[in-house]
Amino acid sequence: MSLLEVAGLQAGYETGQVLFGVDLSVEEDEVVSLLGRNGAGKTTTMHAIVGANVPTVLGGEIRFDGTDLRERRNYQISELGLSLVPEGRRCFRDLTVEENLRLAANHAEDPLSIDDVWDQFPELKDMHDRPSKNMSGGEQQMLAIARSLITNPQLILMDEPCEGLAPLIVRRIESIIKDINGKRDVSVLLVEQNVAVAMAVAERHYVIDEGEIVEELSTEQLRKDEALRQEYLGV
Amino acid sequence: MSDRTSTINSNEVGVFTALQSVVGRYRVPIGALLLVFSVRPVVSMDLLLGYGAVANSILIWMLFAASFNILLGYTGLLSFGHAMFLGIGAYVTAIGLARFDSPFVLSALVALLVAGVVAYLIARLIAQKGEIYFAMLTLAFGTTAHFVANYDPGGLTGGTTGIAGGAVPAWIETERGLKYVSLGGFQFDWYFFVAAAVFVGLLCIWQLVRSPFGRTLVAIRENRDLARAMGINTYRYKVWAFTLSGVVAAYAGAILEVNEQGATLSLLTVQTSGDVILMTVLGGANYFFGPLAGAFVWLFAEDFLTDFETLVLPLEQFPLIRVDLSGVLSYWQFFLGLLFVVAVVVAPREGIWGLFRSVVKKAVDRIKSERDNA
Numbered sequence: 001m002s003l004l005e006v007a008g009l010q011a012g013y014e015t016g017q018v019l020f021g022v023d024l025s026v027e028e029d030e031v032v033s034l035l036g037r038n039g040a041g042k043t044t045t046m047h048a049i050v051g052a053n054v055p056t057v058l059g060g061e062i063r064f065d066g067t068d069l070r071e072r073r074n075y076q077i078s079e080l081g082l083s084l085v086p087e088g089r090r091c092f093r094d095l096t097v098e099e100n101l102r103l104a105a106n107h108a109e110d111p112l113s114i115d116d117v118w119d120q121f122p123e124l125k126d127m128h129d130r131p132s133k134n135m136s137g138g139e140q141q142m143l144a145i146a147r148s149l150i151t152n153p154q155l156i157l158m159d160e161p162c163e164g165l166a167p168l169i170v171r172r173i174e175s176i177i178k179d180i181n182g183k184r185d186v187s188v189l190l191v192e193q194n195v196a197v198a199m200a201v202a203e204r205h206y207v208i209d210e211g212e213i214v215e216e217l218s219t220e221q222l223r224k225d226e227a228l229r230q231e232y233l234g235v
Numbered sequence: 236m237s238d239r240t241s242t243i244n245s246n247e248v249g250v251f252t253a254l255q256s257v258v259g260r261y262r263v264p265i266g267a268l269l270l271v272f273s274v275r276p277v278v279s280m281d282l283l284l285g286y287g288a289v290a291n292s293i294l295i296w297m298l299f300a301a302s303f304n305i306l307l308g309y310t311g312l313l314s315f316g317h318a319m320f321l322g323i324g325a326y327v328t329a330i331g332l333a334r335f336d337s338p339f340v341l342s343a344l345v346a347l348l349v350a351g352v353v354a355y356l357i358a359r360l361i362a363q364k365g366e367i368y369f370a371m372l373t374l375a376f377g378t379t380a381h382f383v384a385n386y387d388p389g390g391l392t393g394g395t396t397g398i399a400g401g402a403v404p405a406w407i408e409t410e411r412g413l414k415y416v417s418l419g420g421f422q423f424d425w426y427f428f429v430a431a432a433v434f435v436g437l438l439c440i441w442q443l444v445r446s447p448f449g450r451t452l453v454a455i456r457e458n459r460d461l462a463r464a465m466g467i468n469t470y471r472y473k474v475w476a477f478t479l480s481g482v483v484a485a486y487a488g489a490i491l492e493v494n495e496q497g498a499t500l501s502l503l504t505v506q507t508s509g510d511v512i513l514m515t516v517l518g519g520a521n522y523f524f525g526p527l528a529g530a531f532v533w534l535f536a537e538d539f540l541t542d543f544e545t546l547v548l549p550l551e552q553f554p555l556i557r558v559d560l561s562g563v564l565s566y567w568q569f570f571l572g573l574l575f576v577v578a579v580v581v582a583p584r585e586g587i588w589g590l591f592r593s594v595v596k597k598a599v600d601r602i603k604s605e606r607d608n609a
Contacts, residue, residue, distance in 0.1 A: 050464050078466035090461050092454045099450050106447050107466040151466070 001066065003028045003187055004049070004082075004155055009060035011048040017058065018044045020211040026155060031181050031188045033198035035233055036208035042191040043087060045208070046157050050077055050084045065154065079109050081154035085147075085161060087191075089140040093133035097124050097143055100132055101150050108151035120179065121146050138169035142176065149180060155187040156180070162197050170197060177201045195233055199223060207232050263523055267437045270527065271430040284538055291426055293534045294433045295491045300514045300526035301440050302483035307512070308520035308584075309444050310476040311456030312362075313370050316377025318507035320481040323350040324488020325498040326384060329398040330391050333497075339404035343489040347482050354481030355474065362473040374505065381503040397499040407493060414494075425494075432490050436483060441523065443479060452476050517575050519586025528588040533571065540567035 002025035009022040019041050026032050036042050044055045049062055051074035062069040064082050072080075092100055098114070105111035118125040121142055127135065132143055141161055148156045158177070162170045178201055180186050192198040198205060199219050207215040209232050217225070258265065275290035277283065299321055306312040324346045331342025361372040387394035407425070408415045414425035443449050454462045455469050462469055492498055501507065510533070518529020578586050585593075 074460075075463040075466055075468050078464060084464045086461060086464070090458060092457050092461075094453055094457060095450055102447065103450055103454055104465055106451070147465075 002026060003030075003065060004189065005061070005063040006045070006049065007061040009045065009048060009062065010058040011044055011055045011060075012058060013044075013055055018055065018211050019048065021060065022208065022211070023213055024206050024216075026187050026189050028154070029181065029185045029187055030204065031177065031190065031202040033190045033192050033202035033205045034208060035192055035195060035198055035205055037193065037232065037234060040208045040232075041211040042208060043159055044211075046084065046159050046189075046191055050074065050082065050157065078107070078151065078153075081109075081152070083148040083151050083153035083156050085144045085156060085158040087159035087163070089137060089144050091132035091135075091140050091143050091147070094131060096129050096131055097135075098128040100143055100147050104147045105150045110152050112150050112152050114150070117146050117150050120149065120176070138165050138172070141165065141169075141173060145173070145176060145180075149184070149186070153186060155189065157189045157191070159191045160193065161190070162192070162194055173197075174200045193233070195222070195229060263441050264438055266524065267434055267441070270524075271434045271437075272427075274430075274531070275426050278535060284535070284542065287426070289534060289538050291429045291494050292491070293531055294429050295487050295494060296511075296514070296530040296534055297527040298433045298436045298490075299484055299487040300511050300518070300530040301437060301523075302480050302487060303511045304515050304520055304523075304526040305440060305443065305452075305476055305480040305483070307515055308522075308525065309449060309456060310452045310473060312473060312477065313366065313512070314373040314477075315370050315505070315508050315512070316373035316375075316380070317480075317484055317511050318503055318505070319377045319380040320350045320354060320484035321488040321491065321507065322380060322384065322498070322503035323353060323481075324485030325492040325495075325502055326392055326398070326488075327485075328489040328492040329402040329498040332404060332492075333398050333400065333402040334391060339406075339493070343486075346489050347485050350485030350488075351478055351482045355478040358474040358477035362477060363470050374508075377503070377505060377508050381500070381505070384500055384503050392498075395500055397497060399497040402492065402497040404493060429490060429494065433487075436486055437527075440483060444523070448472070448475070513575060516583070517571075517578055517586055519578075519584065519588035519590075521584040521586075522588045522592070525586050525588040528591070529586060532574075532587060536571050536574075537567060540570065 004024075004026040006022055006024050009019055010017065011019040022041065022045055024032070024034065024045075034042055034045065048055050048057050049064075049069065051069065051072070057070060064077075064080055067080055069077055069080075069082075078084075092103065095103065101114060101117060105114070118128075123139065124142060124146055127139070132140055135143065145156075145158070145161065161177075162173050165173065174197060177188055177190070181188055181201075188201075190198060190202055199222060203219060205215075205217055205219065205222050206213050207217075207228070214232060215228060217228075222229070271294060274293055275287040278290050278293070279287040299317075302320075303314070303317045306314050306317070324343075327346035327349050328339070328342045331337040331345060332339060335342075337345075357373075357376050361369055364372060384392040384397075385394055386392075392398065403409075406416060406418050408417050408422070415422050416425055416428045444452070451462070451467060451472055454465075455467065455472055459469055488502070491502070514529035514533045515526040516529070517532065518527065519525030574587075578590075582589055
């Protein structure tokens with residue numbers, strides 16, 4: 001059985017339905033990407049899984065580690081070992097780096113120690129008492145990932161972690177994702193528009209278009225299939 | 236570098252930096268301590284009011300506003316019924332003293348307990364409602380509290396007259412209108428008791444907001460959805476924030492009861508709830524000292540502007556110009572309202588305290604850069 005199993009997911013907002021049957025799965029210790037254009041339904045899929053930001057789930061199944069997530073309240077999902085790194089580097093702006101991390105650790109079942117996190121993110125340790133609003137975009141992104149990691153999750157959902165970052169920082173984020181997966185056996189579901197980032201870190205890729213999964217392929221297949229990239233991703 | 240600085244040995248530098256870090260870490264309690272004991276000397280200066288009687292109520296209102304800011308500033312909840320808890324604190328204490336002859340400490344403890352239970356039950360009912368519904372429901376509960384006190388159930392609350400006689404603890408002595416505390420053979424000014432009690436209340440709030448609990452409240456205010464996605468049960472935190480804020484308000488109410496020698500119905504009016512919102516926003520909800528600054532400016536301005544009659548320029552001793560302002564300044568609330576509007580338009584969460592901070596910061600930066608250039 002897969003770690004995360006999404007089957008026939010239909011969801012939408014007051015303004016209309018967005019997802020028309022999304023099927024995807026993430027195995028243990030795997031990095032998977034979900035690719036698609038703006039408005040294809042990537043973020044809605046994420047939010048439907050973690051129950052955040054109210055897309056109404058209209059149908060289908062979401063199972064994590066055997067538990068039906070639709071039965072749970074949104075604040076009860078993270079304790080199962082599922083963590084979200086939201087789009088736009090959302091940190092708690094008035095809290096310091098360390099407070100952001102401790103906040104996450106305090107609400108986790110079996111958190112990592114703060115030293116484990118400092119080992120993974122030495123640059124954050126140097127600015128531990130700085131409010132996160134005074135950090136650069138790349139630093140805030142690292143903090144958002146670190147905040148997920150400290151809860152010691154089995155699966156992290158990342159929503160466009162490299163959006164708007166300088167190429168050098170993008171390389172750093174890529175290596176962090178690989179590290180998290182390699183050293184700590186955390187699975188990652190990565191939502192991306194940037195195909196290069198997805199190919200650099202993920203082994204398997206889903207392509208979503210107009211609220212449906214249209215393709216599932218390996219990195220090798222994605223690299224070769226220029227026509228598909230052109231059609232669904234515009235690159 | 237001069238010779239003198241280079242002779243300071245590393246040991247002294249170590250002590251200095253250690254001291255600096257202690258001051259940095261405890262700047263809020265140190266500031267609060269300085270504040271509570273300097274309010275009366277400051278307002279008593281001839282340039283300002285020239286008398287210090289108002290300092291007691293300024294301090295108590297500061298604590299009341301700070302308790303309100305646990306909700307507005309830290310949790311992001313707007314309550315239109317916070318006067319209810321100040322009123323419960325004052326009324327229950329007064330009922331204990333006047334109707335049951337119970338000692339002050341016991342009466343006050345019962346008052347805190349009652350306020351806590353009432354706040355908890357109300358919060359359980361309404362904490363999950365959306366912003367505007369939450370505000371309206373607190374308004375409704377606040378009005379209910381006023382109605383109950385006015386109705387005088389069982390002759391306890393005294394209706395419109397409130398509780399006036401016999402509601403002062405035995406250890407308070409009054410001489411020529413001034414109150415003294417006499418405890419265990421010592422006699423000291425009531426002001427020092429108020430200052431110490433308010434300081435303790437402020438310490439509790441400070442400890443609360445810097446604890447993991449308080450940091451979680453800030454997270455909920457900033458981004459409720461993200462907080463929930465992180466596994467925070469926002470409802471439970473809001474309920475406890477509302478409860479604790481109510482308990483601290485009742486604590487302020489118990490002190491206010493002694494200060495005013497009874498409980499009056501005006502404490503429970505919607506206007507009291509409104510005043511505390513205005514003070515907090517005027518002072519700056521973003522900061523610990525914001526509501527304190529707001530309460531100070533509000534109450535000080537009320538007395539200062541109503542006393543102010545003749546503007547003499549340039550100095551009292553050399554009167555070149557005299558302007559009679561008594562007619563205009565009887566509308567002192569207009570000027571305070573103007574200040575409020577300016578504060579909200581310029582920076583809604585910053586207020587007077589935020590403005591003050593940025594001015595001080597700019598001045599410090601300028602001095603530093605000039606010193607570095609020299």
